[in-house]
Amino acid sequence: MMNYARRGQTPGDDKMTKQILLGTTLQFDGLPMVTPWQDCVQVNSAGGVLVDAGRIVAVANGAQLRKEYPDAQITDYGSDLITAGFVDAHMHYPQTAMIASWGKQLIDWLNTYTFPEEQRFSDAQYAAEIAGRTCDLALAHGTTTLTSFCTIHPESVDAFFEAAHTRGMAVVAGKTCMDRNAPDTLRDTAQSAYDDSKALLDKWHKRGRATYAITPRFSPTSTPDQLAALGALWAENPDCLMQTHLSEQHDEIAWVRDLFPTARDYLDTYEAYGLLGARGVYGHAIHLEAREIDRLADIGGAVVHCPTSNTFIGSGLFDVTGLAARGIRTGLATDTGGGSSFSMLRTMAAAYEVGQLRGVALHPAQLMWLATQGSASALHMSGEIGHLGAGAAADITILNLASTPAIAQRHACATDIWDALFPTIMMGDDRAIRDVWVGGVRQHST
Numbered sequence: 001m002m003n004y005a006r007r008g009q010t011p012g013d014d015k016m017t018k019q020i021l022l023g024t025t026l027q028f029d030g031l032p033m034v035t036p037w038q039d040c041v042q043v044n045s046a047g048g049v050l051v052d053a054g055r056i057v058a059v060a061n062g063a064q065l066r067k068e069y070p071d072a073q074i075t076d077y078g079s080d081l082i083t084a085g086f087v088d089a090h091m092h093y094p095q096t097a098m099i100a101s102w103g104k105q106l107i108d109w110l111n112t113y114t115f116p117e118e119q120r121f122s123d124a125q126y127a128a129e130i131a132g133r134t135c136d137l138a139l140a141h142g143t144t145t146l147t148s149f150c151t152i153h154p155e156s157v158d159a160f161f162e163a164a165h166t167r168g169m170a171v172v173a174g175k176t177c178m179d180r181n182a183p184d185t186l187r188d189t190a191q192s193a194y195d196d197s198k199a200l201l202d203k204w205h206k207r208g209r210a211t212y213a214i215t216p217r218f219s220p221t222s223t224p225d226q227l228a229a230l231g232a233l234w235a236e237n238p239d240c241l242m243q244t245h246l247s248e249q250h251d252e253i254a255w256v257r258d259l260f261p262t263a264r265d266y267l268d269t270y271e272a273y274g275l276l277g278a279r280g281v282y283g284h285a286i287h288l289e290a291r292e293i294d295r296l297a298d299i300g301g302a303v304v305h306c307p308t309s310n311t312f313i314g315s316g317l318f319d320v321t322g323l324a325a326r327g328i329r330t331g332l333a334t335d336t337g338g339g340s341s342f343s344m345l346r347t348m349a350a351a352y353e354v355g356q357l358r359g360v361a362l363h364p365a366q367l368m369w370l371a372t373q374g375s376a377s378a379l380h381m382s383g384e385i386g387h388l389g390a391g392a393a394a395d396i397t398i399l400n401l402a403s404t405p406a407i408a409q410r411h412a413c414a415t416d417i418w419d420a421l422f423p424t425i426m427m428g429d430d431r432a433i434r435d436v437w438v439g440g441v442r443q444h445s446t
């Protein structure tokens, strides 16, 4: 029986002593989506991070930390960038094996590729295999927190939380609930969705580093009865998160209008059944109406930008600066397998490209913030994950900013840290990930 009682259980020498990681440290102490990024960042090319018992104790000058803690174990990353581990605020681990499937938009894509694959997750062994594979792919890409939809099968939720636990990862997940407009074998009922979700929530929420999210897939695949049952469960467990999808494609929005003729808009199909709240995490949110934006701002709900997915399945251009200006929490996510990459670097690049198509050039500081603290804020985990600062979990990613010949020759011309980092954001992949620390334990190394 595994012991879930304490944080960071993975055995290993890394846990036993104080660690100092030396390199170029990147920290945020402001909100670069709403205030000038220059006022929000601290970069120290001679930085150090002191880690003890799975947590960051201090981020300071490297030489100073070495002097103060002469017994600490030193890992010198030279000029590599030390950042908070990436936080993926919306993805579907059951879709890992069918990522990059060709030629469909949302509804056809679900029916053609997604639902057949998700049916396989009634097999606990298959679920465990894909859950482990997904967590390993995430770590290889510098992502230390995943926020995943599972399938309707409780086995798929157990498999994901188990896989994350064995790797020490803080994750968010929940059983995806659907009681209509899905194949027979992928439908639950209002009652079983409530019962299964409640049992899984009681089992996993706040166990180790796990957070449970009540997870209706989206309103087209839930009856009003099921939405109401899940709204009731959330009201009974208000410290849980609730994740779903919102306003991704025009056909989907029209379908929602047909299915819920009395709703004021898409968001209202959640609000009417108790599924709008500050701890709600709404994926996509591309084609929002003015009332929906007002309600999200009033309530404090979070939206999640999934740019590789939005271009891959032809959804549209998310308004990251407009929503941030309204004070709406915004995370960044791969949305695999609708998204086309496991890499948050590639995801930042896509966010940059979507911004350009809207006439906005996101600064590398803004992109890095979205991929770390922005996502953490969307998940109500600010200060715990996505944060290179004292008190946070030691979930840390080390970026080699010259990881391929093409990037290295561009990096050689860089005039400052942002000019040095941006080529890796735009052109980098898992080869740029030098090391990944999870809860103070080195979980991935190249």
Ligand SMILES: [Zn+2]
Binding pocket: 090, 091, 092, 245, 283, 335, 338
């Ligand atoms: Zn999604």
